[in-house]
Amino acid sequence: MFIIGERINGMFKSVAEAIQKKDKKVIRDLALKQVNAGANALDLNVGPAVAEPLEAMIWLIETVQEVAKVTLSIDTTKPEVMEAGLKICQNQAIINSISAVKEKMDTLIPLAKKYNSLIIGLTLDEKGIPQTVEGRTELACTILTRLIDEEISPENLYLDPLILPVNVAQDQCPLVLETIKQIKLLSDPPPKTLLGLSNVSQKTLDRSLVNRTYAVMSLAYGLDGAILDPLDEELMKAVITAELLLNKFIYCDSYLEAYRKK
Amino acid sequence: MFIIGERINGMFKSVAEAIQKKDKKVIRDLALKQVNAGANALDLNVGPAVAEPLEAMIWLIETVQEVAKVTLSIDTTKPEVMEAGLKICQNQAIINSISAVKEKMDTLIPLAKKYNSLIIGLTLDEKGIPQTVEGRTELACTILTRLIDEEISPENLYLDPLILPVNVAQDQCPLVLETIKQIKLLSDPPPKTLLGLSNVSQKTLDRSLVNRTYAVMSLAYGLDGAILDPLDEELMKAVITAELLLNKFIYCDSYLEAYRKK
Numbered sequence: 139m140f141i142i143g144e145r146i147n148g149m150f151k152s153v154a155e156a157i158q159k160k161d162k163k164v165i166r167d168l169a170l171k172q173v174n175a176g177a178n179a180l181d182l183n184v185g186p187a188v189a190e191p192l193e194a195m196i197w198l199i200e201t202v203q204e205v206a207k208v209t210l211s212i213d214t215t216k217p218e219v220m221e222a223g224l225k226i227c228q229n230q231a232i233i234n235s236i237s238a239v240k241e242k243m244d245t246l247i248p249l250a251k252k253y254n255s256l257i258i259g260l261t262l263d264e265k266g267i268p269q270t271v272e273g274r275t276e277l278a279c280t281i282l283t284r285l286i287d288e289e290i291s292p293e294n295l296y297l298d299p300l301i302l303p304v305n306v307a308q309d310q311c312p313l314v315l316e317t318i319k320q321i322k323l324l325s326d327p328p329p330k331t332l333l334g335l336s337n338v339s340q341k342t343l344d345r346s347l348v349n350r351t352y353a354v355m356s357l358a359y360g361l362d363g364a365i366l367d368p369l370d371e372e373l374m375k376a377v378i379t380a381e382l383l384l385n386k387f388i389y390c391d392s393y394l395e396a397y398r399k400k
Numbered sequence: 401m402f403i404i405g406e407r408i409n410g411m412f413k414s415v416a417e418a419i420q421k422k423d424k425k426v427i428r429d430l431a432l433k434q435v436n437a438g439a440n441a442l443d444l445n446v447g448p449a450v451a452e453p454l455e456a457m458i459w460l461i462e463t464v465q466e467v468a469k470v471t472l473s474i475d476t477t478k479p480e481v482m483e484a485g486l487k488i489c490q491n492q493a494i495i496n497s498i499s500a501v502k503e504k505m506d507t508l509i510p511l512a513k514k515y516n517s518l519i520i521g522l523t524l525d526e527k528g529i530p531q532t533v534e535g536r537t538e539l540a541c542t543i544l545t546r547l548i549d550e551e552i553s554p555e556n557l558y559l560d561p562l563i564l565p566v567n568v569a570q571d572q573c574p575l576v577l578e579t580i581k582q583i584k585l586l587s588d589p590p591p592k593t594l595l596g597l598s599n600v601s602q603k604t605l606d607r608s609l610v611n612r613t614y615a616v617m618s619l620a621y622g623l624d625g626a627i628l629d630p631l632d633e634e635l636m637k638a639v640i641t642a643e644l645l646l647n648k649f650i651y652c653d654s655y656l657e658a659y660r661k662k
Contacts (some may be wrong), residue, residue, distance in 0.1 A: 348641060385573060392605070
């Protein structure tokens, strides 16, 4: 699974403080820890409270790039922050996110093309998130088609069918699994799928248990990537074991270690 | 999920010794512990080494029935042991197991009818276990059809697509998931499915991790029951959380406790 580490996010108090105080050590530690734990990319989000989001994002990217040569996911709703970020990323970066909202696509797809970025495409439009498998799959198709029209490789796209918290939208949990399966039937080779995993466990008592259980089910349905907490060891063990049981890599007794060294 | 506790099995040394010494306490404790941990039924297997398997099975059944009014699964390859067991079960019992081997069906289906038993039907025949989804599903269909011909309700049947150890037949793990899905398309209402879960983790280093990961994936594919170790707390938490995320019961913050009290 393509793992995007979620921990450098201004929603976390320690990260918000580090951004405010320009404390590079906190950010660098989080970057290195996540990469060592198995993250293939790192999400960067300055959080909602920061005064100068553009400056903060540039600082985050520069700080991380000083210690880790890793794919960065620029997580912002502000196009000017997105472009400033993409401009200074040394590797191919991830636009987190576009959606089927026309204005979003009009603004961000040219950036994706200009910077050859990977793209996370959310299955929502002007009317919100469809409550059905068909509705979400249709929006996935809208985004996929638009990218193909703009001559962007579908290989660069991760479609996210948007898992919601189990405590407020429980019926959507099995439905999102089915949506993963349906999205993968949209083209050949199948489009890639991704989830912002931790959303499923918002405000539940044992978040790690809910996260890892949903991760395993999603993998069984074909999920290709997730934004998650790679420092959650039980989650990572569950993800690796699910991939083993799906025959994605060859069994050996020490498969957990072998996978991590890979 | 319909949970059949696997712990009263002569393969475990303590159980073999208890059978030999007629030590009722060991068996009663295992029965009560498993029921308290959430088992809906208890598998009883005297093990391969016992001198008088018929007498041992009767003793096991009587010992368990003295303390627990629970469904019992008579786990034996010997038809005479099966019938002796079925005869003394106070509740509807489970025949563990029949298969698509003609002789097995000819011998055991009349017993299932006579005692109105539940039946575990393994997808294997004279040629062994088919290595494909289609092959296993066809044998599931053979068993299902035979029961319907004999006017036994499909409600009484659990079809088991036979998971094999990941360390020797890794490619069969995803294939068995798909078989669960295919079996459930054989009739309406869908046939019920079951796995002997612990087989998947034979000789792996962290058996509980492998078991619970496969349990969660199987549930996502529609699994209805499993023979498993209900005393494995992490496994039970994973199973309950998977059922929550599949919207099988209503979310509350203390869903783990709520489920257990149910």
